Amino acid sequence: MATDPLQKTGPEPSVADTAAPGHLVVFDQVVKRYGDHVVLDHLGFTVDRGQHVTLIGPSGSGKTTILRLLMTLEQVSDGVIMVDGQSLTHMPGPNGSLRPANEKHQREIRKKIGMVFQQFNLFPNMNVLQNITEAPVNVLGLDRAEAEERARDLLQLVGLEEKATAHPTQLSGGQQQRVAIARALAMRPEILLLDEVTSALDPELVHGVLDVLRDIAHTTDITLLCVTHEMNFARDISDRVMMFDKGKVIESGTPEKIFGDPDHERTREFLGAVL
Amino acid sequence: MNYNWDWASVGDSLPLLWEGFKTTLLATVLGTLVAAVLGLIVAMAGRAPSRLVTVPVRAVTEFVRSTPLLVQLAGAYAVFNTVEPLTIGITVLGIHYASYLSEVYRAGIDAVPKGQWEACRALSMSPRRTWQAVILPQAVRNVLPALGNYAISMFKETPFLAVITVSEMVAEAREYGATHFVYAETFTLAGLIFLAASYPTSLLMRKLEKRLGH
Amino acid sequence: MGDFFTYFFDHLPDVWSGLGTTLAATVLGSAVALALAFVFGFMARSGSVLVRGVSRVVVEFFRGTSLYVQLFWLYYAFPLLFGYELTPLFCGVVAFGMNYGAYGSEVVRGALNAVPKAQWEAAVALNMTPAQRMRRVILPQAWVQMIPSFTNLLIQLLKCTPLLWLISAADLTTVVQQMRDRTGETTWAYLTLLVMYFVLAYVLTLLMNALERHAKARLGQHTGVRGLLRSRSAQPAEAAGTSAGGSL
Numbered sequence: 204m205a206t207d208p209l210q211k212t213g214p215e216p217s218v219a220d221t222a223a224p225g226h227l228v229v230f231d232q233v234v235k236r237y238g239d240h241v242v243l244d245h246l247g248f249t250v251d252r253g254q255h256v257t258l259i260g261p262s263g264s265g266k267t268t269i270l271r272l273l274m275t276l277e278q279v280s281d282g283v284i285m286v287d288g289q290s291l292t293h294m295p296g297p298n299g300s301l302r303p304a305n306e307k308h309q310r311e312i313r314k315k316i317g318m319v320f321q322q323f324n325l326f327p328n329m330n331v332l333q334n335i336t337e338a339p340v341n342v343l344g345l346d347r348a349e350a351e352e353r354a355r356d357l358l359q360l361v362g363l364e365e366k367a368t369a370h371p372t373q374l375s376g377g378q379q380q381r382v383a384i385a386r387a388l389a390m391r392p393e394i395l396l397l398d399e400v401t402s403a404l405d406p407e408l409v410h411g412v413l414d415v416l417r418d419i420a421h422t423t424d425i426t427l428l429c430v431t432h433e434m435n436f437a438r439d440i441s442d443r444v445m446m447f448d449k450g451k452v453i454e455s456g457t458p459e460k461i462f463g464d465p466d467h468e469r470t471r472e473f474l475g476a477v478l
Numbered sequence: 479m480n481y482n483w484d485w486a487s488v489g490d491s492l493p494l495l496w497e498g499f500k501t502t503l504l505a506t507v508l509g510t511l512v513a514a515v516l517g518l519i520v521a522m523a524g525r526a527p528s529r530l531v532t533v534p535v536r537a538v539t540e541f542v543r544s545t546p547l548l549v550q551l552a553g554a555y556a557v558f559n560t561v562e563p564l565t566i567g568i569t570v571l572g573i574h575y576a577s578y579l580s581e582v583y584r585a586g587i588d589a590v591p592k593g594q595w596e597a598c599r600a601l602s603m604s605p606r607r608t609w610q611a612v613i614l615p616q617a618v619r620n621v622l623p624a625l626g627n628y629a630i631s632m633f634k635e636t637p638f639l640a641v642i643t644v645s646e647m648v649a650e651a652r653e654y655g656a657t658h659f660v661y662a663e664t665f666t667l668a669g670l671i672f673l674a675a676s677y678p679t680s681l682l683m684r685k686l687e688k689r690l691g692h
Numbered sequence: 693m694g695d696f697f698t699y700f701f702d703h704l705p706d707v708w709s710g711l712g713t714t715l716a717a718t719v720l721g722s723a724v725a726l727a728l729a730f731v732f733g734f735m736a737r738s739g740s741v742l743v744r745g746v747s748r749v750v751v752e753f754f755r756g757t758s759l760y761v762q763l764f765w766l767y768y769a770f771p772l773l774f775g776y777e778l779t780p781l782f783c784g785v786v787a788f789g790m791n792y793g794a795y796g797s798e799v800v801r802g803a804l805n806a807v808p809k810a811q812w813e814a815a816v817a818l819n820m821t822p823a824q825r826m827r828r829v830i831l832p833q834a835w836v837q838m839i840p841s842f843t844n845l846l847i848q849l850l851k852c853t854p855l856l857w858l859i860s861a862a863d864l865t866t867v868v869q870q871m872r873d874r875t876g877e878t879t880w881a882y883l884t885l886l887v888m889y890f891v892l893a894y895v896l897t898l899l900m901n902a903l904e905r906h907a908k909a910r911l912g913q914h915t916g917v918r919g920l921l922r923s924r925s926a927q928p929a930e931a932a933g934t935s936a937g938g939s940l
Contacts, residue, residue, distance in 0.1 A: 276813050313819045324814035327911045328832035338818035370912035481773045544893040545886045548854040549865055553882030578927055631930035637760035648761055661768035673756035
């Protein structure tokens, strides 16, 4: 498959049309502009449940924006994003019309999504354990004991069980990022967004983080959507790689296809430059 | 509220307030001048090589900075009872604000990159020439917006001079208010004059701060 | 000098009572200021232009009209206008609270804005509600940034309390001035008074340093014990209010 088939090509995408069963994430005609600068240009693609999709492409091609839109850190300028059959961008208005989704509507859908950031973004006012249990207790309503048990299991998964009471500033970048992964997983998201999670790390700390992610990719059924410059990692965990340039998907396929025999000249150039 | 606002007395008191306002402005301008010069001297003394100089200088500025201007004014007025009140007022205002400004100068001097000092050393410039030609011009630029803000702050504290019988604006407002029993009018007027003078100035300072990239 | 100190120590209860008034005005005034600082600081970040505008106007008004005038207005003009007399201490608390609350709101606004946007994003990614983000993530971090500026404002407020003397509240300055009138020992009386204010300012600074250290420790920034004894070079509110965490 060279590009993802869009479910719909009409001018006004509607919720019913794009909600095809099986697709966990649907981007339909998504436009993101900052003033005159178009970052995403009528972008369309889908991600299926359990898929591991990696977005590659030159800096500034809009990869990170896709994750940020999905996490509702930014709002679309136009188009529709669907998550598990529900619109993230729109909600029903009066008389069957649609209007832009409000915070409350987005929060309902956002439950299914977690994110790990390039700069970790741990909360400096909490220790490691509190970072991980904060949202399960206060957002999901878990009782503290249960949340802590979950947190300790996750810390074990990322190999930091002895750091539970440490403060984020006492950890290396790699350790902080592993805590951030545990924190995101503690919410039991269906979709995990990984935004250049190793870019801010010293080279010797990268593999520890990637090992954890590989482990998660191979042992869970979580859907992964990641932006990365680690091509080996992308090859290793992805079911599908999407090549981005200038706000559009120019090529999409299995890692073997994209890294081995890409169709597009731009993809060859990009891979030639980074590999 | 069924108060009978006396517009006539607003008009009558205006010339008096204007006289007082001139004193207020004079005290602010001269006080700022004293503070700017004295503050710089104190900041440079604070960088003297000997602790015999720096420690007392720091102690005195700390003391002046941490004690109330009003008490300083009243004390100076009572002790130097032969000196003209306005002179005392301007001097005390100047000294009080010099203690703040020395800190600003210090930060401004510290903000001059170390390489500038080293370059002067490498060119065998005298200490005097180093300060004059290289360090101070850069430091003063760092300090300018703060100086403006301090002047505004001092402006709003000049009514304290009324305590030592200087007839600045609020003293005039109080006196007129007392003799005609129209405090509401005169104090409201005085407040509005302060606002009218200080708000545009502080807007100007913010603009200056932005332009100098602070 | 002997005369003054003999008189001073013979009349210690008067000193305590004056000190009590000064401290009451400082503490109550700061409490009002703190509350107003948060109210107007949050209003200044509101999405509504109207709310932001109201906050801006109120803050500029209280910053722009001199504290001295505000206090006199409350004491002299307010009773004439509203037929209701306020006690001097009450006037002081309200005037100090509003004036320093206005400066403090700039500190609150600046500190909230200074928390990295990434922290807000991480809180969104964990699906926290706007209230949870503010209370659990943003505010605890902003608070640490506010403390040095609040310390400065607190000292400035303390230094304004001798204004109470002018509206005949029996504060520390009033009491010591009376002793000076009785003894005729001008120099010693004023020096004693200044030293007492200096000590008060230093004690308040130490308390605030301890608070800052505690708050910083919660963010994993451990400061040495020496930091506890450091005096905060007090600056006029005008200068401190313009930048968040404006400690030099």
